[in-house]
Structure formats: structure tokens, C-alpha cells
Amino acid sequence: MERNGTWLIGAAALAFAGAANAQGYFSFDTIPGLGEPTVQIDLPPALLGFVNEAAKGANPEVANALAGVQNVRVRVYDDIGDNVAAVNKFVEETSATLERDGWVAAVRVRDGGENVRIYMKPTTDRSAAPGTLDGLTVMVTHDDGGEAVFINVAGAIQPAELGKLVNAVGMNSVFNVAAPTPAPSTAQ
Numbered sequence: 001m002e003r004n005g006t007w008l009i010g011a012a013a014l015a016f017a018g019a020a021n022a023q024g025y026f027s028f029d030t031i032p033g034l035g036e037p038t039v040q041i042d043l044p045p046a047l048l049g050f051v052n053e054a055a056k057g058a059n060p061e062v063a064n065a066l067a068g069v070q071n072v073r074v075r076v077y078d079d080i081g082d083n084v085a086a087v088n089k090f091v092e093e094t095s096a097t098l099e100r101d102g103w104v105a106a107v108r109v110r111d112g113g114e115n116v117r118i119y120m121k122p123t124t125d126r127s128a129a130p131g132t133l134d135g136l137t138v139m140v141t142h143d144d145g146g147e148a149v150f151i152n153v154a155g156a157i158q159p160a161e162l163g164k165l166v167n168a169v170g171m172n173s174v175f176n177v178a179a180p181t182p183a184p185s186t187a188q
Helices: 002-022 045-058 060-066 081-100 159-168 172-176
Strands: 039-043 069-077 104-111 114-122 133-142 148-157
Touching (some): 045 069, 081 114
Antiparallel strands (some): 039 069, 069 148, 104 114, 133 148
16 A cells, blocks of 8 residues: 555656646647748757756856756748748737736737747746746747747746846847847947
8 A cells, every 4th residue: 555655646746747847838739831840949858958967067057047947849930921821820829828828928029020929937836936937938920921930948947047048049139029229329
């Protein structure tokens, strides 16, 4: 009986941990009208553990930023062409689903044919540090039929640490869409 009880407690703990990590996970597997992505990145926990260990020696800031991340998924589609209306509808429907599921819209930009959505899933774990997120989802499309980008990061995310990672890998320009850098002044 004790052995079965231990197994049951272990299984319940594992199921709870899996559910907690999955809270910030969002799949982009049902994007309509698009074929294979030009860029596809899937970093599950085991691979992220490897990357985190490798980063510890090379760049401790990157390792700290990745410490709580459990899953990273990226999909980039080039030349979405005539499918842009279906993809934008998917973004609208996905936005509504995320909001129903407790995600918070952090950025919504609709400008010059660009459609940018960034959602954060605040953690429900009361023992987590203030500001911790369970997930981050980014969706970007261009009405000119150019490209569509979908990113999902799940796990215990510390936004300040994630910002350091974005800076370390040189992705700062991604955020120029949300907050364009003003042109330098020529006045003297």
C-alpha cells in the first residue's frame, strides 16, 4: 500500500508540474492556409536544459534569463500572399482565446499594414517572484502578404531577465515596431 501511495503522490506531483508548465504554452499548429514555416524553432525542456547549461560558462546573463523557461516555439512564414486575411482572422481569434484564458494584451499595434500582438500570462503561483509570467506570446503579420511571425515562450519567466536575453542576442530591433526609435535630430 505504501508503495502504491508513493507512486500515486509522485504521479500527481508530476501531472501538477506538467500542467503548471503548460499554462503559458500556446500552440500555433492550426494557422490556416500556411504551409511549412521558413523558420521553425521548438525548444522543449530537455533541449533548453542543455542550452542553459552551455550558456552558464559562456554567458551567465543568458543562463539566468533561461532558468525558468520551459518551452520556446517560433514559427516564421514568408510570402503569405493571398492567405493574409485568413492569418489575420487567426490572430484575432487567437487573441480572443488568449484573453479568455487569462492572458493580458501588452501590445496591440495596427499601423501601416502591420499587425502586432504581444500577450503575457501572469503567473498564478503565489510563491513566484512578483512580475513572474507563465507565458509570453507574440504574433506579427503584414497585410502586404509578406511575413507572419508567431512566438510562444512558456515557463516561469522573469521579464527583466528575458529583456537581458533579447539584448544579448541582438533582437532589440524587434521591438522598434511597438516603440519606434525617433530619428536623430539634425538641429544644432
